[in-house]
Amino acid sequence: MYRRIARREGAAGWVAALMVAAAVTVWLAGCSAAPAHEFAGAALEDPQPVPDFTLTAAGGPVSLSDFRDQYVFLYFGYTYCPDFCPTTLAKLRQIRSELGDDAGRMQVIMISVDPERDTPDLLARYTAAFDASFVGLTGAPDEIDAVGDTYGLFYQKHEGSAATGYLVDHSTRTYLIGPDGRALVAYPHDATADAILADLRWLLDQES
Template sequence: MASLEHKPAWTRNFVRLKTSVVLAIGLFAAALVGIAISKFSFSGLPALSAGTFFPTARPIADFNLKFENGAEFTRKDLTGHWTALFAGYTHCPDVCPTALAQLKAAKAKLGADAEKLTILFLSVDPERDTPDRLADYVHYFDPSFRAATGSEQQINAFAANLFIVHMKAPNESSGGYEVGHSAELILIDPKGRHAGFLRSPFVPETLAADLKAVLMSRVP
């Protein structure tokens, strides 16, 4: 696999998505999350500084994707530990590398508790994000980070189940495309359920404190 150590692909300059596309994604994602929260009654889960626990965790439908090492990734791989999932793509010019760098910094502040957490990067660009490319990308930030991909149909179904919004937009400068996507950190509990989310932009200190609260919470 090609190394990203000297010249990471994500450091290339890209034209940002049009404001209207980004705004549409943000509003749609907020609406979906609002609908999800409105269906639940509040309980005694710990408060998060920059996020929300769903009072009742949501089941995740069965899926079949691939990890960055080519191994099968299914719902059973989400059980037995907390998972913090961020959706993005390796050609992302700013949001994704920034988020992964902040996750690395926050993870370092968790100490031994970091072993209880899996950080997973879900690609929303299966056309370009091969398993090998994803492995190089996430391991550049932290060797323990995982990544997942699959067919466009598989990713769309899994992302929709987690209220992750994404859409392609043309890059007029390069003649290619970029992918606009929601930027929340999805929280998945040890029973493999969608338990809540943390809002971006992330601050390592706040992110670490919230993740520690997540790891210490009791799973009903």
């Protein structure tokens, strides 16, 4: 048995298009021919707001809009993930630890693609093992699907494929959302911590 959530066309199609864009694109300053910064992921030339959402954390409901004024790294994963999820969260932990005084400007959110097993408390323990500031969210499958549609989320459950009962194949991109709620960059799994950190520092520098 499996569960597959694929991108559906609609008002949020521009974000799905971002997900399938080239791995590295150039952020353009207005209509200037000279690039202001080359990002380590697929960047939008004209960033657009992403829809707000509310899901469940260990402490209760949490919304994306709760983190306005921060740079949010949004990732879809699950606590039983043997590879992509722990390596991604470890990379984000490294980035936050190297931000120094600006660490508070960065927020990591992991949304579960395995709501059957990932309770709010389990997600809280899992994300806290990487960094106490990281937030794990879950919800009913239709709630997760509604959020995932914006980002072209794909996930597929494999029954009986692991000692834990099953594994979940899923999208591995990490999405950077700006302090104003606009989507900025979609990072592939192989984007390095140093490259993403350079992007974030550049964005922070633009604020001054």
